[in-house]
Amino acid sequence: MPVMTARSRTEEHRASTPLELFFDLCFVVAVAQVGTRLVHAVTEGHALTGVGGYAAVFFAIWWAWVNFSWFASAYDTDDPLYRVVTLVQITGVLILAAGVPRAFDSGDWTVVVIGYVVMRLALTSQWLRAAHCTRGAERRVALRYAVGITVVQLGWIAMLLLPHGASGARAAVFVVLALAEMCVPALAERDRSTSWHPHHIGERYGLFTIIVLGETIAAATVAVQEAVYEHDALGELLPIAAGGLLIVFSAWWIYFAVPIHDYLRGSREAFIWGYGHYLILGSAAAIGAGIEVAVEEAVGKAHVSATAAAAAVTVPSALFLLTVWALHVRHFKRDLMEQLSLPVAALAILACTFAGGWAVFAAGLVASAAVTAGVLLSRRPAVAG
Structure with a gap:
């Protein structure tokens, strides 16, 4: 052997x-x-x-x-x-x-x-x-x-x-x-840690997150395609499709904004970060399911209200932003303004639930704004002292 x-x-x-x-x-x-x-x-x-x-x-x-x-x-x-x-x-x-x-x-x-x-x-x-x-x-x-x-x-x-x-x-x-x-x-591992590799683990989780987000896009695309073919409702579906793409693109950007392997120095950080990905990956996959629900509601196939269909997208989207922020993004923020950008964006996305037929699109705009704010804030010169 x-x-x-x-x-x-x-x-x-x-x-x-x-x-x-x-x-x-x-x-x-x-x-x-x-x-x-x-x-x-x-x-x-x-x-x-x-x-x-x-x-x-x-x-x-x-x-x-x-x-x-x-x-x-x-x-x-x-x-x-x-x-x-x-x-x-x-x-x-x-x-x-x-x-x-x-x-x-x-x-x-x-x-x-x-x-x-x-x-x-x-x-x-x-x-x-x-x-x-x-x-x-x-x-x-x-x-x-x-x-x-x-x-x-x-x-x-x-x-x-x-x-x-x-x-x-x-x-x-x-x-x-x-x-x-x-x-x-x-x-x-109570008295000895296994020799996991920080860079390798960070890459493994990142790749699985990409795969889950890819499945989200695939599922949403099929849902839109079938709805357009069966119901000819392109006008009702465009805001959902555009907003869904903005949410998924923003989710990818926010997750990979920082090199997490620099944070994974010991078992304590690794356990919390690794276990917390249950919420990150679960919410990422649920975003795709939520977009499908919103599509079916828009064409009259779902037995739920417009608000409930919107919540199927906004709730997992907000959960994704909050958990990504809590697990690793916050460890790389320099001040209160940077720290608050994602939690505030998550709350704003939840508020979009009540925007009617434009809820998913509005949530996508908020997610995109969060990315833009994060990029601009990170480019500010560091404050001395």
Whole structure:
């Protein structure tokens, strides 16, 4: 068996590999599935239930991606065995994606959990391989990961044994297991951190954010295309399409305004930043679903009000701005004026909810103004002292 040892945190030119990019692209299938189910739930007037289902299923998708990405940052050997095990994980992703509709619509998590089992067994084997090839504290960390992942996975399997009608109990168990999942890294690395690479991790999260924003554009484009073809409502849809593009373009600009790897110096910053991306990525994907809802409302296909359809876009857009600001943009701001630009823009986008048929376009203008303000403020000469 080839040796698997930790890579150096100071390794130069550490970049995402083609296998990692392939892994990310396969996750787009699952993200697209959960976005589609959210659209259906909201347009049918079941927004609260839809958001709850979306949050739960998106967590499963996001957490599977997180586990792979941080392990790969520390132990990617890119040898044949590592590649084969990663391809097994990708198979699990596709199984999970196939189970998204049933999990979302009827609370049947069987297929999702099966896909999760495939991914987690593969990941556990990677940690056991790392433990086999290392010694001392590093070996203990790898074994803790393997044991922790296995124990929580048994919990997910046990959740399937609950009666199908016990939705409240399932929801409570889901929350407990999700919290347990997020505790595994903290417990495993309590006395030694894995050798994740700051630049590599920053790039991995950035690339996944790009993929999610790309899926948002793709979903919105298809929605507009179908509405124009079926209803010939180009006039009603142009403000939504233009505003949606401005929001997504601004989201990309704001996220990549600062080089985050300079901030990721230790495990404390990394845990908060990495976990917080659940909100960043979840809201980014929800923007696309919201644009689809707004399109369907504009042509009379959605059973929701214009204000509710607008909120489907403005709420995730505002959440995206606030979480990006809170997680890393604020660490690079020089004064109060720069600090307030994104929170104020988020509040203004929420206010756009009540702008009627022009709500999405108005939100897009606000997002664009936030980008412009950020660029102009950053170019001011630094104040001495």
